[in-house]
Amino acid sequence: MGKALGIGGVFFKAKDRDALGDWYKKTLGFDIDKSYGGTSFALDAAPKGACTVWGPFKSDTDYFNPSKNDFMFNLIVDNLGECLKQVQANGGELIGEPCAESYGKFGWFMDPEGNKVELWEILNEGKFE
Numbered sequence: 840m841g842k843a844l845g846i847g848g849v850f851f852k853a854k855d856r857d858a859l860g861d862w863y864k865k866t867l868g869f870d871i872d873k874s875y876g877g878t879s880f881a882l883d884a885a886p887k888g889a890c891t892v893w894g895p896f897k898s899d900t901d902y903f904n905p906s907k908n909d910f911m912f913n914l915i916v917d918n919l920g921e922c923l924k925q926v927q928a929n930g931g932e933l934i935g936e937p938c939a940e941s942y943g944k945f946g947w948f949m950d951p952e953g954n955k956v957e958l959w960e961i962l963n964e965g966k967f968e
Contacts, residue, residue, distance in 0.1 A: 845882075851908075866926055866929040910954075911957060912957070913957040919959075920937075932949040934955065
């Protein structure tokens with residue numbers, strides 16, 4: 840039997856794909872490839888212990904609030920505090936207070952198109968304890 844090996848990408852519709860791509864480039868340093876409008880993250884560039892999580896939420900979750908979308912994505916970052924400052928400086932709306940768990944620090948924001956994004960700075964080599 841074949842099996843999935845990981846997440847190959849995150850794809851979603853945008854009202855203005857180019858403007859949103861430019862915002863992520865300016866705000867979080869995305870290297871936008873204009874030929875397809877996205878960015879590719881090298882798997883070996885992630886911090887030790889990094890992983891990609893696939894996790895469906897219950898249909899009545901409020902974890903994605905205040906977004907009206909049925910999805911949220913998580914980005915691994917190298918410095919949560921600096922990234923949140925950059926998000927705010929570029930017009931992103933910070934959501935809630937950052938928090939720390941044994942496996943990392945987290946913060947949230949709404950991007951210019953109303954998508955909720957979770958930022959994750961890995962601690963303890965990403966181990967879920």
